[in-house]
Amino acid sequence: MVFSSPVFLFYFLPAVLCLYFLVPKGLKNTLLLAFSLFFYAWGEPVYVLLMIAVIVINYLFGLWVSHLKDAGRPKAARFALIACVIINIGILGFFKYADFLITNINFIPAVSVPLLRIALPIGISFYIFQSLSYTIDVYRGIVKPQRNIINFGTYIALFPQLIAGPIVQYKTIEGQLESRTHSYDRFGDGVWRFVVGLGKKVLLANNFGLVWDKVSGMEASSVAVLTSWIGILSFAFQIYFDFSGYSDMAIGIGKMFGFEFLENFNYPYMSKSITEFWRRWHISLSTWFRDYVYIPLGGNRRGLALQLRNLILVWLLTGIWHGASWNFVIWGLYFGVLLILEKLFLLKVLQRIHKFFSHTYTMLLVIISWAIFAFDSLKQGVYFIGSMFGVYKASIADNVSIYLLLTNGILLLIGIAGSTDYPKRALKFLQAYLHKKPALATAGACVLLLIISLLSVAYVVDASYNPFLYFRF
Amino acid sequence: MNKKLISIGFVTLLFSVSLINIIKPQREFSENENRYLQKLPKSGISKIFSGKFSMDFEEYAADQFIGRDGWITLKTLAELAILKKDNGRIYFGKDGTLFDATETVDSDVLEDNAVYVKNFINKLRSKTPELDASILLVPTATEIYNEKLPRFAPVPDQQSAINRVSKIFDNDAILLDTIDLLKSNKGKYLYYRTDHHWTTDAAYIVYCEWARKVGLTPLSLNAFSVKNVSTAFYGTLYSKANLVTLKPDTVKAYHFNDAVSVSADLGSGKTSNTLYFDEYLNKKDKYSYFLGSNRPLIEIETGTKNGYNLLLIQDSYAHCFVPFLTQHFEKISVVDLRYLTIDLYEYAIKNDITDVLVLYNLPGFATEKTISRLEWEN
Numbered sequence: 001m002v003f004s005s006p007v008f009l010f011y012f013l014p015a016v017l018c019l020y021f022l023v024p025k026g027l028k029n030t031l032l033l034a035f036s037l038f039f040y041a042w043g044e045p046v047y048v049l050l051m052i053a054v055i056v057i058n059y060l061f062g063l064w065v066s067h068l069k070d071a072g073r074p075k076a077a078r079f080a081l082i083a084c085v086i087i088n089i090g091i092l093g094f095f096k097y098a099d100f101l102i103t104n105i106n107f108i109p110a111v112s113v114p115l116l117r118i119a120l121p122i123g124i125s126f127y128i129f130q131s132l133s134y135t136i137d138v139y140r141g142i143v144k145p146q147r148n149i150i151n152f153g154t155y156i157a158l159f160p161q162l163i164a165g166p167i168v169q170y171k172t173i174e175g176q177l178e179s180r181t182h183s184y185d186r187f188g189d190g191v192w193r194f195v196v197g198l199g200k201k202v203l204l205a206n207n208f209g210l211v212w213d214k215v216s217g218m219e220a221s222s223v224a225v226l227t228s229w230i231g232i233l234s235f236a237f238q239i240y241f242d243f244s245g246y247s248d249m250a251i252g253i254g255k256m257f258g259f260e261f262l263e264n265f266n267y268p269y270m271s272k273s274i275t276e277f278w279r280r281w282h283i284s285l286s287t288w289f290r291d292y293v294y295i296p297l298g299g300n301r302r303g304l305a306l307q308l309r310n311l312i313l314v315w316l317l318t319g320i321w322h323g324a325s326w327n328f329v330i331w332g333l334y335f336g337v338l339l340i341l342e343k344l345f346l347l348k349v350l351q352r353i354h355k356f357f358s359h360t361y362t363m364l365l366v367i368i369s370w371a372i373f374a375f376d377s378l379k380q381g382v383y384f385i386g387s388m389f390g391v392y393k394a395s396i397a398d399n400v401s402i403y404l405l406l407t408n409g410i411l412l413l414i415g416i417a418g419s420t421d422y423p424k425r426a427l428k429f430l431q432a433y434l435h436k437k438p439a440l441a442t443a444g445a446c447v448l449l450l451i452i453s454l455l456s457v458a459y460v461v462d463a464s465y466n467p468f469l470y471f472r473f
Numbered sequence: 474m475n476k477k478l479i480s481i482g483f484v485t486l487l488f489s490v491s492l493i494n495i496i497k498p499q500r501e502f503s504e505n506e507n508r509y510l511q512k513l514p515k516s517g518i519s520k521i522f523s524g525k526f527s528m529d530f531e532e533y534a535a536d537q538f539i540g541r542d543g544w545i546t547l548k549t550l551a552e553l554a555i556l557k558k559d560n561g562r563i564y565f566g567k568d569g570t571l572f573d574a575t576e577t578v579d580s581d582v583l584e585d586n587a588v589y590v591k592n593f594i595n596k597l598r599s600k601t602p603e604l605d606a607s608i609l610l611v612p613t614a615t616e617i618y619n620e621k622l623p624r625f626a627p628v629p630d631q632q633s634a635i636n637r638v639s640k641i642f643d644n645d646a647i648l649l650d651t652i653d654l655l656k657s658n659k660g661k662y663l664y665y666r667t668d669h670h671w672t673t674d675a676a677y678i679v680y681c682e683w684a685r686k687v688g689l690t691p692l693s694l695n696a697f698s699v700k701n702v703s704t705a706f707y708g709t710l711y712s713k714a715n716l717v718t719l720k721p722d723t724v725k726a727y728h729f730n731d732a733v734s735v736s737a738d739l740g741s742g743k744t745s746n747t748l749y750f751d752e753y754l755n756k757k758d759k760y761s762y763f764l765g766s767n768r769p770l771i772e773i774e775t776g777t778k779n780g781y782n783l784l785l786i787q788d789s790y791a792h793c794f795v796p797f798l799t800q801h802f803e804k805i806s807v808v809d810l811r812y813l814t815i816d817l818y819e820y821a822i823k824n825d826i827t828d829v830l831v832l833y834n835l836p837g838f839a840t841e842k843t844i845s846r847l848e849w850e851n
């Protein structure tokens with residue numbers, strides 16, 4: 001089930017909200033778990049069993065690891081942890097990467113292994129990573145093992161962040177699983193975040209998606225340069241508003257139920273270096289890799305050579321986390337190399353030049369990365385990048401580009417403004433200005449929310465175009 | 474900011490819409506979108522595990538949403554407000570004129586189809602040397618009224634497509650270039666604003682020119698009384714526009730002043746003594762007033778006794794054109810290759826066909842994959 005559908009908005013959400021606030025405190029997590037399993041089973045009626053298995057396995061391993069530690073057997077505890085990591089990675093590997101591996105093995109002459117053709121369980125990369133954060137932190141003694149399987153299940157399956165993140169680390173909501181407060185303040189903030197996120201997804205991302213679909217469907221060698229740029233900019237805005245919109249909705253729904261998740265996006269397109277971009281883009285993923293791969297490998301504490309190895313490894317994994325395909329590997333390595341260059345010397349240069357240039361540098365490289373990301377086939381991606389820089393005989397602009405620009409110009413301007421923090425700052429300013437007139441501030445907020453909600457519902461009802469971008473994650 | 478008010482307002486709105494959706498009666502058919510709506514799906518173990526139930530239910534929730542037509546109009550208005558000029562299916566042109574945004578000309582298909590037609594005509598001519606053959610590829614509104622299209626909207630070049638075809642036919646058949654003819658009559662009502670067809674007025678203009686080209690005397694306007702048979706026609710493009718504020722079209726019919734008898738065999742045991750089907754005027758699809766719905770083969774016996782038998786290979790653009798032909802031919806066989814399952818050559822020989830007319834809309838002809846059926850043999 002996706003958030004931007006009538007089923008979620010007008011069947012699932014009212015039902016779960018209504019029952020959640022009716023049941024007594026002790027049953028709230030049970031209710032959330034039941035609804036979360038239903039939410040998952042709606043789209044994956046069979047794979048919900050896999051998710052339940054993951055819950056049970058990690059629950060038991062958590063208890064076992066902590067038991068061994070308490071019994072003064074650190075080696076056995078380490079062994080149990082490694083077994084647990086292998087099982088989790090094994091599940092992820094089997095369901096997500098088996099066919100990719102087989103396809104590549106089959107390139108070896110005289111080898112022909114039949115494909116397994118396994119459908120990828122939605123959200124598997126998110127919930128496996130969440131599970132791993134739990135057991136590893138139990139081993140490290142950062143968190144206590146969760147003895148209540150309902151609470152643990154609620155953590156893994158919690159529907160707001162289940163299918164598109166953020167990757168919530170157990171330690172950040174350990175306490176909230178046991179007890180959390182519900183207040184109008186938090187609920188109201190949740191409503192605000194949710195509506196803004198919904199608007200980002202259905203009003204902006206889906207419309208940018210239509211432009212990108214049109215442009216990416218054209219023959220790259222005959223596409224005018226301007227058309228390519230309109231197309232790839234649209235993809236950049238689609239993926240940003242889609243992904244950050246989902247995170248906003250997740251954080252918003254979380255707040256309605258009393259949870260506080262960490263932020264996942266922080267205006268990445270305002271970055272002035274790639275290093276900064278990855279501190280602002282999909283924060284929960286880079287934090288996860290930092291805490292559970294980069295630092296355990298030694299991070300930057302064991303000399304430059306090992307640090308570079310660690311960086312490359314982390315970015316290779318980050319790339320392939322996004323999908324079992326070579327373009328994601330290249331995409332990850334592309335960023336790995338850029339980050340290394342910045343670490344070695346570029347960052348110092350970027351800090352010295354005017355922010356216009358550092359920002360242009362960053363966005364140019366990010367936009368090129370999206371062309372690698374967007375096409376499964378590397379060849380197609382390279383062709384597309386070629387068309388962006390006028391490598392083919394096509395013109396700079398033609399009727400198609402001018403038509404796309406005229407009919408999507410306003411949308412692009414909204415996209416540019418919407419990916420900066422200016423709208424937020426303007427709202428903050430207005431709020432401060434209306435400090436002494438709270439009724440006016442509330443009325444203004446209500447009108448804004450209502451407009452976004454009504455338009456979003458209009459788009460959701462005409463569900464002719466509502467892609468889900470994370471089916472490969 | 475009063476967050477209590479925001480919280481309560483949100484929950485109230487959410488719950489009321491949800492409740493109304495649950496208790497409101499289901500709609501069967503959307504006149505506006507011209508399609509059947511999804512009703513509450515039945516559950517069942519296999520349907521649930523295959524995920525079919527969830528998918529049907531999602532469609533149901535969207536289709537049966539309270540005030541659906543209003544919502545989707547709101548969406549269209551929002552898009553028009555940010556200067557969008559198409560919705561992927563149609564262009565929103567000037568003066569409430571809609572255009573099909575999915576029209577294409579596939580040069581390969583176009584040339585293949587022209588060759589199929591040419592071969593068919595030559596094959597018939599080897600048996601019937603005096604056979605008259607003509608081709609009418611009617612341009613669509615995007616070509617004739619291109620000034621009403623959104624600025625710079627990409628549409629196929631229909632003139633160059635006609636030129637391509639005319640090279641292929643050479644002297645084997647009369648090919649009428651109707652683009653200039655229709656463009657010089659632009660002031661008239663040539664295309665429906667909300668439908669993908671041409672109007673009867675446009676068909677009459679082309680009929681006159683065609684008749685002169687093939688050596689017939691076209692019937693003058695005096696022979697007809699022109700009637701507005703409907704002033705409330707919302708066509709196929711309207712159904713794709715999702716904009717209820719659009720104005721309807723008028724459907725005209727050119728009825729003969731002197732009563733003429735026709736008897737049409739519609740196939741599958743159905744007959745008719747008129748080429749006009751009044752019952753469609755009360756339905757959504759008012760263009761089907763002309764010749765009814767699409768059928769593989771309609772055999773029309775006219776009152777005219779002159780021994781000329783016409784084989785008309787066509788799409789629905791011909792439906793409002795056929796009545797003009799009844800004074801010139803004794804028998805008219807109207808064939809729609811999309812539904813045809815017979816050997817057309819054999820049929821033509823058996824029915825003493827003396828004339829062949831191929832009438833399609835141009836983008837239709839340039840993408841149609843069934844013209845190859847002309848080569849079907851039993």
